[in-house]
Amino acid sequence: MPPSSPKATMRDVSRLAGVSKMTVSRVLADPGLVSKSTRDRVMKAVEQLSYVPDRVAGSLSSRRTNFITAILPTLTNSNFADTAQGLAEAMRAADYQLLIGYTMYSLTEEERIIRAMLARRPDAIVVAGTTHTKAASEMMLRAGIPIVEIWDAPEHPIDHAVGFSNYEVGRAAALHLLSLGHRRIGALGSRVDCEAKDLRGEARLAGFSSVLREAGLSSELVIRENEAPVSYDHGAWTLGVLLERAPDVEAVFAVSDISAVGALMECHRRHISVPDDLSLMGFGDFDIARQCVPAITTIRIDAKLIGKRTGELLLSVLDGETNLEAIPTVPVNVGFELISRETTAPARTQAMKKPRF
Amino acid sequence: MPPSSPKATMRDVSRLAGVSKMTVSRVLADPGLVSKSTRDRVMKAVEQLSYVPDRVAGSLSSRRTNFITAILPTLTNSNFADTAQGLAEAMRAADYQLLIGYTMYSLTEEERIIRAMLARRPDAIVVAGTTHTKAASEMMLRAGIPIVEIWDAPEHPIDHAVGFSNYEVGRAAALHLLSLGHRRIGALGSRVDCEAKDLRGEARLAGFSSVLREAGLSSELVIRENEAPVSYDHGAWTLGVLLERAPDVEAVFAVSDISAVGALMECHRRHISVPDDLSLMGFGDFDIARQCVPAITTIRIDAKLIGKRTGELLLSVLDGETNLEAIPTVPVNVGFELISRETTAPARTQAMKKPRF
């Protein structure tokens, strides 16, 4: 076996084993179809030539690529990385390969990526979010493959959906802070009037604001600064903005734990005691939120589970055993859970407050 | 244009435009080759049919998939996610698509993934690390495509390499702590006698230990606990192990900032003052290390740059303009940089120490 000879093809294997190409194909795809003796002969030839089948050719012929495209805002956010990993693991057993694309939170970039991805003829599309450009939605529909929108709970999914309601997450956060007796309540998010926008974070802010309004509070302390994605710096910076606008703010919700951690560290630097002077909560249940001192109150969503559920859903749709029409198009809701830790505490009466300087 | 008709092929486009398939192919691949009038006609037909070319067929025919496989331990580590993103961005302009695989720090898993990936006929392989199973190395060599080993500086790369010396990183860390006057010095790493092992982290520990030995110090405080990957919990836990073994330890190097942060938080919980009671440093310059209070001394490597450089290298190799033999196979070293922040401080004399209880 010469080291750099042109790669062996199925034809070469078949000749060496003294069978037809088709038999080789069967041995590799479904060994049970071939008698043990020929099978052994074929496998020996495969080894001798160190043959690696060409899935490109196979895909063209079978019209199945075993590719799943996953379109996410970024992999730099550990939550999305978890989802990708969960999805990849769920699909791996069935030999599916993930094609990952980053949109950088831009819808036009998303459209570009979807176009490029569809040329690879994936067997399904997984896309974060429920808002897409018109062209992007049309392309996905026209592709004639299963589509799963994840990380939100759309009222009218294009096809399938796996996620949770970001709006309700925002509401839960506000209700929690209200229930602790706080009245001067703010939030930290990013701007949505630029190319890169975190629409799911915005949905959380919207839910948050709705509760404030219902409680008769103003939502003027809901801060939107900087472009997505949020970062530790974002949290530190926007907390500063908030404190300038309202030095007497009592409680803050950050759209992401990353922001919350940044805000917490900023509090440490400014010698603002959390939760004594300020209650703080985040979203996402990132590892760091649990490890921080004090540990950050957050809303947990199981990002990996979103990937896993999506994978399971896709496998059942793609295996096609079950009647396609029989599979529910009802969005899968993985839910969320508020985890109260050390950064939120009941409001103190005015008298208890020590002056902040 | 019926919404769910079978997808249009190049043949359909050519008929509608009244030209041959080949002309359509040219319009899409290199428009300059076709006269403006035909080009316009073809483009109109493409739009009308909302034709999306089939890259599977194209790849089979042209023997170029425009796939690059990137094999990394995990995407959950933001350093590797950065590298992936840097690589993806560098290759995107040339229309390459990344095929990402996770090994979970297991070499046998790496082999499995390499085999599966090669069936997709990538145009190049990028793989983290320089240690592979024999079979894996052979497969990669036999594939006859460029191979780039990243994240380390091998003496004998299979083909190309882009990274830095983890061993030297470890040495730099130890030298830094020694230069501050510390003598009771420890390190936090993970075990290498299990399936999932962080070999690059181990290289850092090896470099670290070598300096300790040269300084006449024992390396018994170099702790290896838990399986890779390290985590905040890992740092917190192993710091506990270290303190039990040596309550008088003065300085600690963690193989990752993630571990270092975990250790720092554990110090907070135990009311150990950093850096007064204990100097602490990490590796990787993760965002969180900079944001922590106190900010963590670390060794910065530019993970995204590794991806970018790898991409640039590959583009020059793959474009084949330049003579293949002319491209240097000398490993690209992106270097590293020690960033001294607030968690490391000079050793105090015995008298200054307050008792730890």
Add this chain to the structure above:
DNA sequence: ACCATACATGTTATCGGTATCATTGCAAGT
């Protein structure tokens, strides 16, 4: 014996593009 049946294998025709070479027409060089 005879035919139905299942099992093991082979044959042929694609899948949807691109590489390569062939053809045509026309402007420029001599």
Add this chain to the structure above:
DNA sequence: ACTTGCAATGATACCGATAACATGTATGGT
């Protein structure tokens, strides 16, 4: 006017697998 050369396009042959159907050979029921 005649080659030469280039620009624009077409015809044909693959790329390397799988689907679908065809064939041949044992097996068994009656």
